[in-house]
Amino acid sequence: MCRSIQRLYHLDPPVTGDEVRAAALQYVRKISGSVRPSRANTEAFELAVRDVATASERLLAELVSSAPPQDRELAAARRRRAREREADLVGQRS
Numbered sequence: 001m002c003r004s005i006q007r008l009y010h011l012d013p014p015v016t017g018d019e020v021r022a023a024a025l026q027y028v029r030k031i032s033g034s035v036r037p038s039r040a041n042t043e044a045f046e047l048a049v050r051d052v053a054t055a056s057e058r059l060l061a062e063l064v065s066s067a068p069p070q071d072r073e074l075a076a077a078r079r080r081r082a083r084e085r086e087a088d089l090v091g092q093r094s
Contacts, residue, residue, distance in 0.1 A: 006079075009060055012069035017057070024053035 008015045008023060028048045029035055037045035 007070070007075070008056070009063055010065050010067070010069050011072050011075070013072065014069075015060065017053075020056050020060070021049065021053045024049045024056055027052055 005023065005026065008019060028045060032041075032045065032048075034041070034045070
């Protein structure tokens, strides 16, 4: 799961609130060890997702960079090539 975490800062087009919430949800799922919390833990789980998303949005808003924003399509292509190389290496080991 951690390998699928993507950079959200300094992208063109900019990250959306939905993307930040999805990243927060992924983080909370990872650290809680639960994809779906029990009924007793749902409120705490959702509060944690909200808090992580809020902190993430604040961080992204406050970061500064003099470099040009990273193109999302180019970044996605790099990730695809890296996954393909990794799969090839795993296949060679077998």
